[in-house]
Amino acid sequence: MNLALAKNETGRGLSDSFAVARDRLPGTGKVAEARSAAFEAYESVGLPHRRIEDWKYTDLRASMRDVLPLAPAPDEAALKRAAAAVKLQSIRGVRRLALVDGVFVPKLSDLDGLENGVAVATLRGVLESGEATLQAQLLTLDNANPMVALNTAMMTDGVVIQVADGVVRTQPLQIIHVATGTTPAAIFTRSLLRLGKDAGATLIESYIAADGATTYQVHDSLIVAIGDNARLDHVRLVEDAREAFNISSAVITLGARAHFNTFGMTSGAVVSRYQATIAFAGEHSRVETNGVNLLNGRQHADTTLFMDHAVPNCASREVFRAVVDDRGHSVFQGRIIVRPHAQKTDAKMMTRALLLSDEAEADNKPELEIFADDVTCGHGATTGALDESLLFYLRARGLSEKQAQALLIQAFVGEAIESIVNDDLRELAISAAQRWLEARA
């Protein structure tokens, strides 16, 4: 145990703040035991640093330094500011589930008229109710990763969504994380989505800040189980405040003949990490994962994907693009494992980075571990600047340098955004990219 590392700025140990927070953390019995075990696991390592291989490029001990105290539940004024922020993000035809400072807020959520076969509960509710199956699923995450362990110890709320077998054409669901705190604080959330056999759903995760929220930490996790022959479309947009941290983990498991299409874009937060494990548990399933980082200033964004081909006949595609300006730093770590017997695996990974300044940095770390012999696996990576001849052509037609760059950047990320199937969600991603481009103009 390294107490020095667990101290926060007030000089109080994190273990004390865990003790202080404990009364506010839902769940007793097994849940409380799991929290204690997770916290011990976290404390034995502390914040991960660069000497831990998996965190080589994202040294939280250096950048985050401390885990901030648990955010207080939002008061009326905070909710009002959250409502204003949420309104700006509202998407046509999408059912909103709002988490404000780590607390589910029914008032800002659309819970009326849920389709038959769709159930939404809160994490708090499930942890307190003693619902054994769901609780067990919520507590499956491995304590080996310190940030996951910390999340298990401290999670306060989230949503638990269940879509019954055969339920398709459900209204898209948006989990919107809003931070309102004007004093530095940490938010811990966890959500679960269970998609039954032959079911279909669309999930959007948005991370935003209310006006005035600047320095905060988001610690989130998502557990998804996609049933046989089910399909999930997933869009994840990180637009946190420029001083905020966002550390999120996801574990997605696919049954047989299932399909998972995911698009993620990070344009906010000063330091962010999205670590996702995608595991094939049934044959003939398919995953497409597309990601975009749009970074400037001193933003650092890390996407760490682990594609686990545990069974034969599955396909995965990873396409990742980064646009990095100023002293921004983009990290992509893609690990693909093809386990013995996972024959006929078809796995590909491609990353492209666009560096807009001399000090911008993009790191790519592909890792392929292949233990089966009849597979198609490949990876590729390119890094470069904007094409000068294209820039000149556009400028010779009257576009300013920034405008010309913006158009070429849009084209660069556009290819990834095209992977979003739903028109409205594609528009949402385009406008998030637009906001980033306008902010740098």
Add this chain to the structure above:
Amino acid sequence: MTALLEVKDLKVRVEEREILHGLTLTVNAGEVHAIMGPNGSGKSTLSHVIAGKPGYEVTGGEILFKGEDLLEMEPNERAAKGVFLAFQYPVEIPGVATMNFLRTALNAQRKARGESEFSTPDFLKKVREVAKSLNIPQDMLKRGVNVGFSGGEKKRNEILQMALFEPAICILDEMDSGLDIDALRVAADGVNALRSPERAMVVITHYQRLLNYIVPDVVHVMSKGRVVKSGGKELALELEASGYAQFEDAA
């Protein structure tokens, strides 16, 4: 009256090597000038320097456009002032839709001149009219800029932009390269339709052939980075018969 374009004793280097050694050229509104010359005589360099392409170092002389110092302006400012370069090899820009590009460019130029931006319906109407006159199908405008276009289509797209932006001076850099005779005729017709008393054109070419379609008022011969001879349109015919060799020594 001030000349539209005045290039005075222009000296230009690219990576330590001087390409233009004191070039002088004056173009008045309403005139069509042809610049002919062998490979390496500096024709394309001149067009690039006028348009503001990076990578060229001007070590002497000046370029005035409507009396203003062109070399002080960014490429986009030159475009807004009315300088248009039709590229020898128009670039392909995947992912940038032609319509979006055209509208962004046109409105950027208008805004820079303090004019109101075009509304979407007005813009569409204008593009359709121009495209129709140049025989450019709507389908081409939906694609990425020049992506998958043939050589002739790319050149037509350049002329479409010329017609849309209504520049004061058009520099046509080897417009005939890569075009068959039919494509050349269509492109030349497009250019001729834009001739007007207010607008000047500088047609850069190797071959006299293009000048059968775009008939110049003045022909200049360039060799080794200078204009070595100027004359009327008959000079082009003379060159076609006797070649450039006679000027090599003169330079």
